Amino acid sequence: MDLPDVFDEWSWSQQSISSLENIVAYHLEAPAEPVWEDVHDEYPGCLGNNTSVWLCIADGLELTLYQNGDGQWVLASVPVKQEEASITGPMMPFHFVENDNEQVWGYFSLLNMGASKAAMQLEHAQSVKATESIETENDVWTLDNEKGRVTFSQQGESVIITHKVSKGGAPSSTLSKSDNTNESELPPLFNEWSWSIKPISSLNDYVVGYHLEDPYEPDWERIDFQYPLCPGGKTMVWICGIGEADWRFYEGKDGQWILTKLESDAPEGILETQPIKLYYDDSAEAEVWAYIVWGDMEHTKDMLLFFHNQDIQSFESVETNNDIWHFKGDLGRLTFSQEGKSIVIVHTIPKSPN
Incomplete structure (x- = not known):
């Protein structure tokens, strides 16, 4: 994506937001902290600040600015007109990248690592062909029928879930899945x-x-x-x-x-x-x-x-x-x-x- 005006004045590097998948986003190098006054002047109606994730819809993008586990600020984006999430679960889409060979979605999980895997397993167990343990137990899932792979990585206090699908392979949208006191x-x-x-x-x-x-x-x-x-x-x-x-x-x-x-x-x-x-x-x-x-x-x-x-x-x-x-x-x-x-x-x- 092209950087929005206020962010274009700062210095960034492009690195992966996940330790298990190559899904690149902008990492702020200088200044070390966002100039929040400038951000708020440019986007007065957007949510968040220097103590939480910043969220904004602007220039056809859903922008997310957040602090990763190393304390570095990361700018990610999803097109507003992006098709439905590639996979369902207790998580929020915040980044999407695409090249000639593949598409990769990034999601913030609303749960901790163990609960994230359990919730996703409940919905998608029958679509998982194989699992691999790299950083934590069963943190890489290979899906059947060319539906790609899913990874779970701990990045500071956040769990980031990625879903990668090769071009030609279908996005796994098929993975979607009183009286209570008697x-x-x-x-x-x-x-x-x-x-x-x-x-x-x-x-x-x-x-x-x-x-x-x-x-x-x-x-x-x-x-x-x-x-x-x-x-x-x-x-x-x-x-x-x-x-x-x-x-x-x-x-x-x-x-x-x-x-x-x-x-x-x-x-x-x-x-x-x-x-x-x-x-x-x-x-x-x-x-x-x-x-x-x-x-x-x-x-x-x-x-x-x-x-x-x-x-x-x-x-x-x-x-x-x-x-x-x-x-x-x-x-x-x-x-x-x-x-x-x-x-x-x-x-x-x-x-x-x-």
Whole structure:
């Protein structure tokens, strides 16, 4: 890409943003820090600053300026008219390069390394022909049917996922993939344990799940034996399709384990970059979705704000800054609550009375 005017005055080098894939972007050499006053003067309506990722749509590009693991600032871009993401998952596209032989997409994951692989495996396991371990376990996936390869690399606090497809090989778009509190419907094994029913979000007492009381720690040997094909476990959300429902089991606040039920036919929500879905309920009063994310609270808000800033009417701060978003029209509200190591996002759309 040609550098936008304000950035064209600075000195850059071109290096790969991933240690596992050659996907080149601009790395700022001088000045060492962006001159944010100049950036804000040139792009006054764009999001982010010197403490978080900077996001902007300008000159037909979605621009991302972020600090990598070495503290160097990196400028990446995706064409606004870019076709749909090449692969689905809990991540945000932020860079795209193309040459005569191949196309390469770069994505920021919304999850940590282990959870990123688990979530992607859940969606795409049947398309993975082989895996390789270079920096971390199974961090390179070769896909079948000429769908290219996927890599997972840790770059500072961020996990960068790349997807490379050779020209002539099809982009892997084919990789895309209530009442939640009836204890009699708990899956086998889980129905042998003692549970309480409590909210999973401190900002939404109507969004509830099963909280494990006894035993305090799950018996993972028994779980793995009973459900050997279900991914996740001690360090990431456990996900399993049982009967006509998808179950999620994860560690919440104060180390308590939480089990949620999601009907397999639950509709998609409106979030552009969807984290792992935990919960869905459709009652006479409202339609409610809940999602789970691992990572930094402000970084998570910035990622979603990039896609939904035009939808927001106002913000409200209860537990953290701007942790409630009120959408325009009949799109309801979005809340963010820190629940132990995870962030629970709840989207509520009230229904108009008859």
